[in-house]
Amino acid sequence: MIFTGGAVELHGHRGARGLRPENTLAGFAHALELGVDAIELDVGITADGVVVLNHDQVLSPVTLADTAPARPGDPLFPYVGRAIRDLTLEQVKTLEAGVRRPRGDDDPFVLTQLPVPGTSLPTLAEACALLSGAYDVVLAVELKTDPSWPDADVERFTAAVAEVLEEFGLTGRSRLLAFDWRVLTAAQRHAPAAGRVALVERRTLVPDSPWLAGMAPDDPAGSAMKIGATALSPEHHLTTPVLVDEAQTLALPVVVWTVNEPEEMSRFIGYGVDAIVTDYPDRLRTVFAEHRLPLPRPMAAPIPQ
Template identity: 30%
Template structure:
């Protein structure tokens, strides 16, 4: 069965990377939730996707320069909520939920890894007791190597799209390089479709994740391939399709 991950909470349903989104996605029945983490110069781990504040928050400039005082007075656009810290998010997704976490470690606005961010995130995950159900994720293999160095017991996921694969010397070389670094390889759906034969030959289906799927037809097609993981901004649609697929499969089972 394909496991379904809510992307940035479930950003087609609620404000992305918002506490409301994380609280509500718990009620959907997703298998995992994905969110993004930046590190500020003040030492705060903030859950926000972009390295710049402008798109999703009522502020401007790099996330890394945001002070705790400025953050306290800043809202996410279209909400009455502020930018949550990693601790805020982990507090609303307690271990008892059993929900898996895909924690993407972001780069700063220059494309540079934040010094020490992997270790800081690992410490916070340990404090909340959620290490065993977490994958630390990144496009950047140097970040994932830091994760392995500081927290080898926490699973890892690498993301790749066509442009990134080309920058890494081609998809085949990239897949070979990350094989023993990560448990899951998350491939953009266009690249996955274009290079399906290569990818399926190289990795078992349970180690694959396809992202980010939102329309019903594309979701249905990938659910039928029975890969390990699927990420969606609209996990409600994905869950409904998976349930329908399961029901059809049960009806086709022979009876005795």
């Protein structure tokens, strides 16, 4: 999936996290209705091998709540606080994912996110079914692993994601994202037609980093190119004009994340980034309009019942 030269892409983070519950069909539908170039989403894999959407490997009480056990007397209930890899799809599907429950008063999203009670975590297949009709929209699928995962598990997970994308004919307009760069090498084998996005943040760019599959942390753009990435995606704290220039000189588009304030959006547009990831697609659309940048077209996306 090639970036459009000369334009800046608008990516909805976890759908539209600032406006609707994250990684849900309701959030994706709202992002499509606003108009985005790409929808970023996070995936994990259940104990029975199903790819499901969720940001954290361990189920968080901020975004999820238990309802009832999948079966009476289930010894693993309650499920919140457990790893997705330890639960089956049947157990994951009991969780309420439509109401944010912040632990303190400093959660910015609780003030702007519209709850959608009765929402469950979707499978990747369910998300693909919704997004397959949005013909212009890229799927930016982040695979949630970490250096503690055995290589075989990373390979199996990547293959499972690739299989779902292929089933829906979405490989060619998908990008696979990872902080754990072993995913990028596995993606070359299992989804060669998909983009491969090297994610970096300050904690992964350290000496002898276990995240970078043996690549050097002091040259993120060059290392991303060597590992076979087709784009570099640094956190906004790391994104400087020098890094943007270094990456683009290597023909690596730069996708900066996560940018929510209009002045910061304008700053990164000035840096010449290729895409901006935001929790607030509505704000970024306003900034795009102010800069006379092309706006992705809104599209209706009814949520499957």
